[in-house]
Amino acid sequence: MLDGIVDQLYDTGSQASATSARSGDRKKKWKKFVESLDAICWQVLNFIKPGELKTVTETVKTLEEHFQSAQVLGAEVKLKAECTQTGMKDAYQMHFVNQLLNSYKGCRSLATKIAALNQAQSTMPEQTMSPV
Secondary structure (H helix, E strand, O other), X not given: OHXXXXXXXXXXXXXXXXXXXXXXXXXXXXXXXXXXXXXXXXXXXXXXXXXXXXXXXXXXXXXXXXXXHHOOOOOHHHHHHHHHHHOOOOHHHHHHHHHHHHOOOOOOOHHHXXXXXXXXXXXXXXXXXXXX
């Protein structure tokens, strides 16, 4: 009885391999779809939507708000979300913001975190935004 099942499996396997060998002989030729330049430009313009232009005063105000929010304990996630939402990041200012955020990283208690943050705030220069 077991021999009959094994023979069937061998027969089925050989039939399947014969079928797959035949299907591999045929080659399908696909036509290449060529997009026009207008279609590509239309897709790109629909995907990318430019935001509103910001004035210098709006930018300075937003960057000051970012720095103020960095001076609060545990504001790293909120600050990153604000930067992403507004789309404004000042690399010069981010150096000082990272100093504030990293000042209390190793501290455990709330009192030591506040003391470390106050110490870091006292060492900050007057101008933390890019002078440009």
